[in-house]
Amino acid sequence: MSDAADANDSAGNDAKTERERIRERKRRELEARLDDGESLDGGAGTEAGDGSGSATPNEPIHVNGTEELQRTVDDHDVVLVDCYADWCGPCQMMEPTIEALAAETDAAIAKVDVDANQAVAQQLGARSIPTLVLYADGEAVDRFVGAQDRATLESAIDEHAA
Template sequence: MNMFSRSIAKSCQVAIQRTFTSSVVRRSIVKIQDQEDFNKLVINSKEPVVVDFFATWCGPCKMLQPRIESIIGEQNGAVSLVKVDIDENAEIAMEYGVSVVPELIAMRGGKVLSKIVGLQDEDKLRQFVAKLIDQTTVQKETN
């Protein structure tokens, strides 16, 4: 294989790797459709989940969305983001006492570990997600 062929092969390999990586990250962000979805992806999840309660009409929710999605994407699958539209799933929002959006709830195994309400800067969001991952790591080590 000549130098040109190796260069093309390496470029293709990198492109495939990036495509695969971005699709894996993308799968960790899901919008809930109904209670059954919520039960399957949040309540029954053994892995940590950040639940983003939002509304399509909410300006701060729209500003928070790219921040939290980016931070979750940085975690390479260590934590998932589940988005719950409070207008489409009012029962779920009421069950968790959500009265103001945006609200993020950190959960694992159906248990609420922490909450954060309102628009947050990236540093605070990173700390919130890191704390969830740390709590999950400690729980796994003690079991």
């Protein structure tokens, strides 16, 4: 194997390891909250029964199918959809940012594996990856193609979450 291939493999493993650490931390936090009798929404989201978006999850929602994507967009006021592939280097580089946005912003983050969900990728017009589509109140309001920095995505989310 070449040095470049070793470096790419190492970077991919580092991203996977980071994702696994984040997921494990989130799982421990959720278990602790449940053990303490706290509700999972933490009081966030909207009042029950008002018909608007539901509580924002603290981790990405993995979407499989166009109906599930539509339900996710309908259920949340602001949704950032991340079209990715496991083999995509820029997608792997963005994974910690995507995880952080899910945990720290008012947007729901939906992830679409374009290899497993080609119909969804086509519906979203994802011809290159990563492609991120921002929805606000059920409408696509912004699109980002290629790796994006956290500040750019946070700014777009904040603009539409207000």
